């Protein structure tokens with residue numbers, strides 16, 4: 303399976319304890335799915351075929367220190383912050399990262415707040431229009447005019463945007479790493495990625511909507527795909543958007559209440575998964591999306 307390069311910034315302090323660093327590197331490299339790991343300039347470079355969230359959790363646990371994902375992928379990369387796109391419209395929140403290495407696109411992500419042990423379709427939609435939230439992002443991205451299908455189908459038997467299903471753990475979190483040879487990162491920047499309400503039947507069902515969207519229902523969470531920093535491309539230690547350092551940034555939720563000033567329409571809305579989101583959905587402002595503005599735009603006060 304194609305591997306990805308991750309740049310994981312670890313809070314080892316100004317004079318890192320060599321033993322602690324070595325132990326972290328050693329445990330990382332002995333883990334199945336990790337090809338290589340090395341410490342350089344305060345960051346651990348990891349080459350892996352595991353989801354980035356799993357690596358972050360592992361580094362945090364092994365080192366006992368805070369860790370954030372500073373860069374992802376050594377080719378073209380993109381990222382989408384996924385949510386219900388309305389201030390009070392649910393608690394499904396996550397990040398999906400995309401990386402192109404040669405022919406292979408990797409979609410790596412984690413999404414919180416889904417019903418435990420359920421399955422949901424993951425699709426690239428044709429537009430990045432969030433003017434009506436996830437209702438205005440268009441159909442599945444389908445440049446060849448093909449019927450809906452599954453990720454293993456040939457290009458004339460699936461939409462390019464058909465990435466199949468993601469599986470949710472019993473904690474309500476879906477962590478995934480999907481590889482695909484039909485989609486390319488440069489074709490999807492500016493479009494959106496969405497999680498569907500129901501499982502995608504991959505075009506094999508008996509319902510008339512099976513060949514349209516796999517009978518997967520509406521998009522319950524979505525986000526615009528924006529170009530992002532790859533490894534070594536993001537020298538920031540301070541977030542340009544609001545001037546806070548990455549370690550404070552990491553402890554803030556991705557979006558919504560607590561991220562900035564609480565929005566009026568969101569004051570009664572609280573996320574039961576807030577703690578997890580703070581822990582793991584750091585994106586470090588790397589994609590340049592002003593999520594505050596987006597949230598405001600979709601607020602119905």
Ligand SMILES: [Zn+2]
Pocket residue numbers: 425442449450451460461463464514515516
């Ligand atoms: Zn489709």
